[in-house]
Amino acid sequence: MKLLTKTNVYTTITTVLLFAMGIFVVYEVILQKLDKEVDKQLLSAKTQIVNGLNDGISPNEFLSNLGQKVYIKKVDKQTVFDNKFIDYIENQSSVYTSDDDVLQRELLFQTVVDGKAYEVTVCSSLSEGKKTGEYIIVVVLIFLLVSVIILFLLNRLISAFIWSPFYDTLSKIKTWNIKKNEILDFKTTDIDEFHLLNDTVKDLTRQIQSDYHNLKEFTENVSHEAQTPLSIISTKIELLMQESNYSEKQHKLLVQTYNATQRLYKLNEGLILLTRIENKQFVETTAIDLVQAIEEKIEVLEDFVEAKQIVVEKIFNAQVTKEINPVLLTILLNNLFINAIKYNLEVNGTIKITLNEDSISVENTSFSDKIDKQFLFDRFNKNSISGSLGLGLSLIKKIVDFYNWHITYSHKDGTHKFKIYM
Amino acid sequence: MRILIIEDEKSLREDVVDYLTENGYKCDFATTIKSAIQKLNDIVYSCALVDVGLPDGSGIEIVEHIKKHNPEMGVIIVTAKNSLEDKLQGLKIGADDYLTKPFHLSELSARVYSVLRRRNFGGKNSLIFDGLEIDTTEKKVIANNIQLQLTKKEYEILVYLASNPKHLITKEALADAIWGDKADMATSFDFVYSQIKNLKKKLNEADLKDYIKVVYGMGYKFKS
Numbered sequence: 267m268k269l270l271t272k273t274n275v276y277t278t279i280t281t282v283l284l285f286a287m288g289i290f291v292v293y294e295v296i297l298q299k300l301d302k303e304v305d306k307q308l309l310s311a312k313t314q315i316v317n318g319l320n321d322g323i324s325p326n327e328f329l330s331n332l333g334q335k336v337y338i339k340k341v342d343k344q345t346v347f348d349n350k351f352i353d354y355i356e357n358q359s360s361v362y363t364s365d366d367d368v369l370q371r372e373l374l375f376q377t378v379v380d381g382k383a384y385e386v387t388v389c390s391s392l393s394e395g396k397k398t399g400e401y402i403i404v405v406v407l408i409f410l411l412v413s414v415i416i417l418f419l420l421n422r423l424i425s426a427f428i429w430s431p432f433y434d435t436l437s438k439i440k441t442w443n444i445k446k447n448e449i450l451d452f453k454t455t456d457i458d459e460f461h462l463l464n465d466t467v468k469d470l471t472r473q474i475q476s477d478y479h480n481l482k483e484f485t486e487n488v489s490h491e492a493q494t495p496l497s498i499i500s501t502k503i504e505l506l507m508q509e510s511n512y513s514e515k516q517h518k519l520l521v522q523t524y525n526a527t528q529r530l531y532k533l534n535e536g537l538i539l540l541t542r543i544e545n546k547q548f549v550e551t552t553a554i555d556l557v558q559a560i561e562e563k564i565e566v567l568e569d570f571v572e573a574k575q576i577v578v579e580k581i582f583n584a585q586v587t588k589e590i591n592p593v594l595l596t597i598l599l600n601n602l603f604i605n606a607i608k609y610n611l612e613v614n615g616t617i618k619i620t621l622n623e624d625s626i627s628v629e630n631t632s633f634s635d636k637i638d639k640q641f642l643f644d645r646f647n648k649n650s651i652s653g654s655l656g657l658g659l660s661l662i663k664k665i666v667d668f669y670n671w672h673i674t675y676s677h678k679d680g681t682h683k684f685k686i687y688m
Numbered sequence: 689m690r691i692l693i694i695e696d697e698k699s700l701r702e703d704v705v706d707y708l709t710e711n712g713y714k715c716d717f718a719t720t721i722k723s724a725i726q727k728l729n730d731i732v733y734s735c736a737l738v739d740v741g742l743p744d745g746s747g748i749e750i751v752e753h754i755k756k757h758n759p760e761m762g763v764i765i766v767t768a769k770n771s772l773e774d775k776l777q778g779l780k781i782g783a784d785d786y787l788t789k790p791f792h793l794s795e796l797s798a799r800v801y802s803v804l805r806r807r808n809f810g811g812k813n814s815l816i817f818d819g820l821e822i823d824t825t826e827k828k829v830i831a832n833n834i835q836l837q838l839t840k841k842e843y844e845i846l847v848y849l850a851s852n853p854k855h856l857i858t859k860e861a862l863a864d865a866i867w868g869d870k871a872d873m874a875t876s877f878d879f880v881y882s883q884i885k886n887l888k889k890k891l892n893e894a895d896l897k898d899y900i901k902v903v904y905g906m907g908y909k910f911k912s
Contacts, residue, residue: 493790498700501700501792501793504794504856517904518905525905569841569867570876570879604875607875608875
C-alpha cells in the first residue's frame with residue numbers, strides 16, 4: 267500500500283469517527299436544550315393558568331391564547347405534589363395526518379382557587395423540536411460528507427506535492443546503474459528529512475561508485491599486467507620443452523607447469539575479453555548476414571562436429587541482417603556452438619540451430635543434466651568438464667546484455683536449448 | 689636467408705632470434721626505427737619481422753620504407769592484441785602477414801616460411817625430406833613418388849610441423865594455428881591428437897620413416 271493511501275485512509279477514518287461523535291453530542295445537547303425550552307413554556311403556561319384561575323377568568327378565555335392543550339379538572343382534595351413532567355407518545359393517527367406517533371410532554375400540577383382544588387394538565391408537542399434537531403443532523407451530515415471528501419482530496423494533493431521529492435529520489439535510485447558512470451541528481455526540496463535523505467543517498471552512491479570503479483580498475487590492471495609475464499613464462503616453457511634430455515620426472519613437471527600456465531593464460535585472456543566488452547571496446551558495427559555468419563562458424567567447427575558425429579540441423583526461417591560488431595558476433599556464435607558440441611552426446615548427438623526474424627536458438631542433446639538457472643551465466647560456474655574455463659556462458663550473456671537482447675535457457679528430454687531474442 | 693627482426697622487447701627478441709636461427713635462418717635485429725632503416729639500407733634481407741609499437745614511432749613507417757625501396761622483401765608485422773587498425777593498415781600498405789602478440793614461436797616460424805615461399809625466395813616451393821616432398825604450391829604431399837591422400841587439416845598440420853623441423857610443437861600451438869582461438873582447448877587437443885594419429889598412419893603406410901614424433905604430454909616433433 268502506498269504511503270499516501272495509508273495516511274489518507276487513517277485520516278479519513280479518524281475524521282469520520284470524530285464527526286460522528288460530534289454529531290451525537292450535538293444532537294443530545296440540542297434535544298436537552300429543546301426539552302428545557304418546552305419545560306419553560308409549560309411552566310409559563312402554568313403561571314398564566316394559575317393567575318387566570320385566581321383572577322376568576324373563565325378557563326375557556328385564556329386557553330385559546332395559550333396555544334397549548336390544557337385540561338383542567340376539579341379534584342375533591344388536594345394532594346400535595348410538585349410539578350410533574352410526563353413524556354408520552356400520543357397516537358394521533360387519523361385520516362388527515364400521516365404522522366401517527368407524536369411525542370408529547372405534559373405538565374401535571376394542582377392548584378387551589380377559592381378553596382377549590384384543580385388538577386391541571388398542560389400539553390406541549392415535542393415533535394417540532396425533534397424535527398428541528400433532525401434537520402440539523404442532516405445538514406451536519408451533509409457538511410461532514412462534503413468535508414471528508416474535500417479533506418481527502420486535499421490531503422492527497424498536498425501529500426502528493428509534499429512527497430514528490432521523495433518519489434523522485436526513489437525512482438532515481440531505482441533506475442540507478444552502478445555500471446553507468448552517472449551522478450544522481452535529485453529534485454531540490456525544502457523539507458529537511460528529504461534533503462538529508464538525498465544527501466545521504468548521493469554520498470552513498472558516490473562512495474559505492476568510486477569503490478566499484480577502483481575495484482574494476484584493479485581487476486582490469488591485474489589482468490592486463492599479468493598478460494605480458496604470462497606470455498613470457500609460456501614462451502620460456504615452450505623453449506625449455508625444446509630440450510630433450512629430461513628425466514621422466516622433470517618432463518612430467520614441465521608438462522604440468524606448461525598446462526597450468528596455458529590454462530591461466532587462456533583464463534586471463536577470457537577475463538580481459540569480458541572487461542573489454544564491458545568497457546564498450548567493440549562498438550563499431552557492420553551489417554552482417556546472420557545466415558552466412560552461422561554457416562561460416564559451423565564450417566570452422568566442422569572438425570569437432572565430425573569428430574563426434576553430431577548431426578547438425580539448420581533451420582533458417584528468415585534472412586536476417588544485423589548491425590553488430592563482427593568480433594562480438596564471432597565470440598557469441600562460437601561459444602554457443604562450442605558449448606553445443608562440447609556438452610553433446612558421444613553418439614547420436616544432434617544440434618538444431620533455428621534462426622527467426624527476431625531470435626536465434628541452439629538446441630543440443632547432452633549428457634549433462636539441467637543446469638541450475640540461477641548460476642547459469644555466472645563466471646566460473648561450470649559443469650565438471652576438464653579444460654573448460656567456465657567463461658563461455660558468461661561471455662554469451664555479456665554480449666547479449668551489451669546489445670540489450672534477451673537470452674533464455676530451457677531443458678527438455680535431455681535437450682538443452684538456448685534462445686536469444688534480438 | 690637473412691631475416692631482420694625489429695623488436696624492442698629484449699626477452700621476446702632474443703627468443704625469436706634464437707628460434708629462427710635454430711631453424712636455419714640468419715637473423716639480425718634492430719630495436720628502433722632508425723637503426724632498422726640503417727640496417728635495411730646496408731643489407732638485403734629476405735624477410736623482416738616488424739613490431740608496430742616501437743619506442744621511436746610506429747613500425748608502419750618501416751613497412752612503408754621497405755615497400756618503397758625493396759618491394760620484393762617479405763614483411764610480417766607484429767601487433768598488440770587489440771590493435772585491429774594497425775593490423776589492417778599494415779596489410780594495406782603491403783605487409784604479407786601479421787601476428788598478434790603473444791604468439792607461439794613455432795607459429796612465427798611457420799609464417800616466415802610461408803611468406804618466404806610465397807615470395808619465392810630460395811627458388812623452392814616445396815619442403816623436401818628423405819622420401820617426402822611437400823609441395824606447398826599445389827598443396828600436394830608426395831611420399832616415395834606416390835601422392836598421399838590427406839585431408840585439409842592433416843595437410844595443414846604436416847606443413848606446420850615440417851616448417852619447424854627439429855622443434856617441439858606444443859599441442860596448443862598446433863591447435864591455435866589451425867583454429868585460432870575459436871576452438872576450446874580440450875576439444876581441439878583431442879582433435880589434433882586424432883589427426884596426428886591418422887597422419888602418422890598414412891605416412892607409415894607409404895613406407896616412410898617415422899617423421900612425426902609424439903612427445904608425451906607436450907606436443908609433436910618433426911624429425912627430418
